[in-house]
């Protein structure tokens with residue numbers, strides 16, 4: 456069926472995406488919170504009502520949609536309504552997923568998590584005026600986290616193909632509990648949490664010639680990165696896996 460994507464290949468992609476997520480958090484942490492970025496009454500952009508952040512994200516997604524970004528089944532916009540169509544020739548991506556995958560987009564949840572829980576936990580309070588850069592860095596974080604979480608579709612597809620006999624009855628019964636047990640690998644989850652903390656230590660250290668003065672001081676707290684994965688990235692990836700599996704036999 457379709458092509459030979461393996462669980463190992465999908466997991467390798469998730470591991471590589473950790474680098475992008477950790478780096479994007481480090482880049483955002485260069486700036487303080489910068490509250491006006493999120494304040495709808497600050498921007499007062501002619502013809503637009505909303506925050507500078509929303510303006511930035513909607514405009515950027517419109518450009519990226521025209522350039523073909525969302526033709527890729529791995530990409531999910533935060534504001535899918537009223538996106539312009541792609542203006543470039545359609546690339547024929549491998550058809551790995553069941554068509555029901557197209558209807559799954561949990562970016563609203565990811566957006567709320569990022570701004571309400573994650574962001575205040577890893578940036579310093581304060582305002583340095585760099586609101587456009589702040590919005591750009593936020594979008595990088597959101598896109599990296601969203602791509603990782605929605606990769607749950609591919610994870611679920613390969614797990615389903617590997618153990619079809621076990622998954623099919625649970626899907627027919629629409630049994631979330633059994634599906635969760637089938638797709639959960641606690642050892643993999645533990646390794647992910649440890650590895651992202653290690654990446655935060657490695658990528659977030661001050662690199663100096665000569666004596667290593669600042670040992671133990673990181674640009675983003677490794678515990679916050681592993682907490683992000685434990686509390687949000689892994690549970691939401693599993694949520695996408697389950698949403699996908701529930702529709703896999705439609």
Ligand SMILES: C=C(O[C@@H]1C=C(C(=O)O)C=C[C@H]1O)C(=O)O
Pocket residue numbers: 466610638639640641643644647688689690692693
């Ligand atoms: C992504 C996978 O599925 C589940 C979710 C995981 C994650 O989000 O990192 C890890 C293990 C599984 O419980 C996987 O098996 O690799």
